[in-house]
Amino acid sequence: MSLVQTLHFSKDANASEIMAHPDSFRLRYFQIFTLGQTCRDMLAFAGAKWEDTYPSDWMAEKTTTPFECLPILYIRKDNKELMISECTPIEHYLARQLGFLGKNQYEETLIMSFHSSSSSLLSTFGNFVVWNQPEVRDKCYNYFKQSLLTRWITNHEMHLVDNGSNGHYITLADIKTANVIEIFICQPDGNELAIQFQNSPALWKVYETVTKHPLLADWRSCESFKKLEQNTKLCYKDPRAYVRRPRVVAN
Amino acid sequence: MSLVQTLHFSKDANASEIMAHPDSFRLRYFQIFTLGQTCRDMLAFAGAKWEDTYPSDWMAEKTTTPFECLPILYIRKDNKELMISECTPIEHYLARQLGFLGKNQYEETLIMSFHSSSSSLLSTFGNFVVWNQPEVRDKCYNYFKQSLLTRWITNHEMHLVDNGSNGHYITLADIKTANVIEIFICQPDGNELAIQFQNSPALWKVYETVTKHPLLADWRSCESFKKLEQNTKLCYKDPRAYVRRPRVVAN
Structure with a gap:
């Protein structure tokens, strides 16, 4: 296989051809939910041929990536492998490729708007x-829960009611929203947050529609998913744990 | 004109048709650079028919927007006006519509990757x-400058050198990157940051290529641009100022 260098972007004239007709995918992200889970769910749901891989020594690998961060997606076709970087462009590409981006330009834009709102909530939570x-984290978490998270729940609930409270159809926006809820349930006070989500029934229905879909429920029952969930639960207490600790490469 | 409600997304079956063949645009954002400037630059550069509008009483207007935040873009065609929300989907739509999104899928993905890296830097700076x-802001700003901003400069410089240090061609990624640099120059220590950017000549060339382009230099010389710049400079000291103070609607 002709591997492209990861640090630099490819100049292969056939890059778009590889993207349009891939044989398989290889995701590289840390062994937690955060910015990897929406790709994993789309790939699992679409029945794509894919591998989930994690860095074994991130501090060594970091400077070999385009922006010193993950996720990265490797797209394989024949004897070539193309690398793309940054969470939203990767999710947008996979959504387009695998059929999670709606039927027309307006639907795509609406889906990306909901996606953006949910992604922003998660990145605000992170930053x-x-x-x-350390001295302000708990104060900020309280403010975040009372203000930003509550506002996000109220707004999304309203739009989902507008859409008939139907648990939506499975799109990138639904999967991202379900993943974001899943991540908050892994945080301290996760049980209380779960009740808050459940009190917005249209929103909770999206979460249940995604996570209980047979293909995604199946993926949620496997050991590698459970390890991702377990690591995600440890993040609040020690956010650097998954970077600092060398870990076994899964694939 | 048939105005759509701003709070709820339209269910107009012709929404994609309006998006594909717009007559004019109306941007709604605060009177600062931050999340409005890339749209403004694309619209100015493309010679589109557009209006730049600011809320006069944001606290009253806030709950009439889909996610209680701005920017919002109104897309006008004939007697209809369609609203779309969230910064990245709006920028992606305008870039596609106005020709800032490259020639093929791989170029689009690369452009959106650079865009994402620059947007994330700005949102991390915000959050x-x-x-x-208040008690940790200066400490966080120092860490941000030494670590995150420096890393972003190094990585972007490398990719721009890969591309021949040509100041790139004008795309969404270039405009976003130039805007982000412009915003940092408005911060405390902006002069020092400017020198840091200048020390990465391929990156500085992107900034100069965008801001000195005749169409964009022209727009930068007008009074309304200067007011945006002035307000952006006040943000660090008092980030809530542009929300709290009622302001005159520009259009």
Whole structure:
């Protein structure tokens, strides 16, 4: 297999051809939910041929990635492997490729708007709470729960009611929203947050529609998923744990 | 004109048709750079028919928007006006519509990757520095400058050198990157940051290529742009100022 360098983006003139007709995918992300789970769910749901891989020594690997961060997606076709980087473009590509992006431009834009709102909530949680200075983390978490999270729940509930409270159809937006809820349930006070989500029945229905879909429920029952969930639960207490500790490469 | 409700998304069956063949645009955002400037630059560069509008009383207007936040873009065609929400989907739509999204799927994905890296830097700055608890803001700003900003500069410089240090061609990624640099130059220590950017000549060339392009230089010389710049400079000291103070609607 002709491997592209990971640090630099490919200049292969056939890159778009590889993207349009891939044989298989290889995701590289840490062994937690956070920015990897929506790709994993789409790949699992679509029945794609894919591998879930984790860095064994992130500090050594970090400077070999385009922006010193993960996720990265490797797209394989014949004897070639193309690398793309950054969570939202990867999710947008997979959603388009695997059929989670709606039927027309307006639907795509609506899906990406909901996706953006849910992704932003998660990145605000990361920057303002999880990775904040230790002396203000709990204060920020309380503010986040009372203000930003509550507002997000109210707004999404309203739009889902507008859409007939039907648990939506499975799109990138639904999977991202379900993943974000799943991540919050892994946090301290996760049980209380779960009740808050359940009190918005249209929102909770999206969560249940995604996570109880037979293909995604099946993937949620496997050991590798449970390990991701377990690691995600440890993140609040020690956000650097999954970076600092060398871990076994899964694939 | 048949105005759609702003709070709820439209169910107009012709929404995609309006998006594909717009007559004009109306942007709604605060009177600062932050999440409005990339749209403004694309619209100015493309010579589109557009209006730049600001809320006069944001606290009253807030709950009439889909996610209680701005920007929102109104897309006008004939007697109809369609609303779309969230910064990245709006920028992606305008980039596609106005020709800033590359020639093929791989170029689009690369452009959106650079865009994502630059947007994330800005949102991290917002959540981790500007909107953080007062007692840790300066400490966080120092960490941000030494670590995250420096890493972003190094990585982008490398990719721009890969691309021939040509100041790139004008795409969504270039405009977003130039805007992010422009915003950092408005911060405390902005002069020092400017020198840091200048020391990465391929990156600085992108900034100069965008901001000195005749169409964008022209827009930068007008009074309304200068007011945006002035307000952006006040944000670090008092991030809530542009929300709290009622302001005159520009259009």
